[in-house]
Amino acid sequence: MILSIVAYGHPVLRKVAEDITKDYPGLEKLIADMWETMYESNGVGLAAPQINRSIRLFVIDTAQMFENMDDDEKADYADNPGTRQVFINAQIVSLDGEEWAYNEGCLSIPKIREDVNRTREVTLKYLDEQFEQQEKTFNGITARVILHEYDHIEGKLFIDHISLLKRKLMKGKLNDISKGKIRVDYKMMFPQ
Numbered sequence: 001m002i003l004s005i006v007a008y009g010h011p012v013l014r015k016v017a018e019d020i021t022k023d024y025p026g027l028e029k030l031i032a033d034m035w036e037t038m039y040e041s042n043g044v045g046l047a048a049p050q051i052n053r054s055i056r057l058f059v060i061d062t063a064q065m066f067e068n069m070d071d072d073e074k075a076d077y078a079d080n081p082g083t084r085q086v087f088i089n090a091q092i093v094s095l096d097g098e099e100w101a102y103n104e105g106c107l108s109i110p111k112i113r114e115d116v117n118r119t120r121e122v123t124l125k126y127l128d129e130q131f132e133q134q135e136k137t138f139n140g141i142t143a144r145v146i147l148h149e150y151d152h153i154e155g156k157l158f159i160d161h162i163s164l165l166k167r168k169l170m171k172g173k174l175n176d177i178s179k180g181k182i183r184v185d186y187k188m189m190f191p192q
């Protein structure tokens with residue numbers, strides 16, 4: 001089932017999300033719906049707060065980003081061929097490597113893109129779909145997408161990382177998004 005994506009301005013995007021247990025109601029269906037919703041909106045990641053659930057759950061698929069690259073382009077990325085994964089109750093263990101800029105966007109903030117600096121590597125502790133404890137290190141684009149989604153479960157957004165001046169300049173656009181004055185080709189839920 002395709003779910004509505006919560007738009008900028010909705011309070012759920014600003015809450016620190018809660019851990020869940022294995023018996024969280026309808027978890028398997030929820031994860032399936034999140035995959036479907038993410039692919040339908042051409043996203044590479046989706047966090048539960050974006051579908052109005054304040055829980056520590058997100059999914060990413062960076063493998064699809066590598067599908068259209070030629071071998072030379074792929075060689076630029078240490079995380080080639082990317083990963084498709086569910087993260088439950090994730091916590092960052094460490095951030096490593098240099099910061100690098102990448103032009104990010106967000107399904108909750110359509111039509112705004114900005115360069116964001118993040119570290120090249122992240123090590124995370126999390127549970128997979130089977131609720132098995134994992135600790136893994138990710139890098140490159142995959143680390144980038146994970147850190148963007150991790151921000152969501154911490155109540156943060158990518159625009160929090162940009163300069164105050166740039167944020168001031170986009171205030172009108174952000175207001176339009178929160179009022180539903182935006183045209184997108186996926187289902188959205190706007191704050192009242």
Ligand SMILES: [Zn+2]
Nearest residue numbers: 105106107108
């Ligand atoms: Zn986002």
